[in-house]
């Protein structure tokens with residue numbers, strides 16, 4: 001498999017290379033791609049050194065699969081050029097997610113929808129992936145009606161520049177700002193840009209993407225997305241109202257049996273999900289399960305995952321694995 005990693009020098013790109021190596025993705029030729037600024041730079045994959053190339057050179061090489069994490073604009077311009085030469089693109093940006101002609105895939109939920117004709121496949125938003133995966137089997141049994149989610153998102157979700165801002169602030173160094181305010185010792189109710197309706201783009205991704213992934217418009221989601229000074233790992237407080245009443249023991253059982261999800265819920269020993277425990281893990285961690293006593297059929301839960309892994313690289317590579325295993329590329 002000739003594989004291109006577009007955005008290889010970025011935060012997601014770095015983890016992408018790690019996960020491709022760990023999972024032994026069947027690579028015969030690897031193309032590491034970034035902006036013109038990085039062309040010629042050396043990167044290592046499985047102890048071998050590679051030279052970063054530009055996008056035009058990568059398209060000319062006609063890879064079978066290209067995994068993009070290079071921002072929406074790059075994807076809008078270049079994903080169709082790869083698709084035109086026969087490459088299947090798995091894209092991490094928000095560029096194609098809500099395009100009705102493109103699939104939005106969390107493999108454990110809807111990879112079965114993929115066909116050979118899908119040449120540009122969208123990876124959902126990092127906060128969406130962990131939420132829908134944790135809820136997927138509960139939705140099947142109890143049917144979600146309304147979800148209220150508040151996120152606590154790490155700076156690595158913004159990219160290299162934001163991680164540097166936090167590190168500089170902790171070290172007392174003045175440097176470039178990724179956010180309009182300091183993030184160290186602070187909390188910003190602001191992830192991505194503000195829209196006309198008063199929500200941020202991140203909040204609207206959380207509100208809109210789940211229906212597309214489940215192919216089900218019967219439930220609604222409302223979100224508040226917040227940036228916190230953690231280096232990596234997104235956390236979410238999720239309040240979900242179901243159509244049907246549930247049994248808490250059954251909820252625990254279902255979550256513990258959901259593929260890709262780990263139940264971490266024993267308050268007697270202070271066991272609950274945290275970003276430091278989810279770091280470098282591919283799974284989504286769920287805990288603090290309790291009945292919302294203020295209204296019927298409603299559950300409170302706490303969901304944590306490594307945003308660079310299941311929220312980005314791992315999910316994209318799992319899509320790639322599904323395509324390979326099912327002869328779809």
Ligand SMILES: NC(=O)c1ccc[n+]([C@@H]2O[C@H](COP(=O)([O-])OP(=O)(O)OC[C@H]3O[C@@H](n4cnc5c(N)ncnc54)[C@H](OP(=O)(O)O)[C@@H]3O)[C@@H](O)[C@H]2O)c1
Nearest residue numbers: 007009010011012034035038069070071093157159160312
């Ligand atoms: N961070 C997360 O948790 C997360 C999760 C899900 C999805 N995503 C998405 O993944 C993408 C990358 O995020 P990131 O956090 O890895 O950002 P990042 O650390 O800022 O890295 C951006 C990458 O894109 C490349 N790039 C930028 N402009 C380019 C251009 N014009 N042509 C080719 N390559 C270009 C950069 O190359 P240079 O080094 O040459 O500039 C770099 O490799 C974004 O679309 C983001 O929304 C991120």
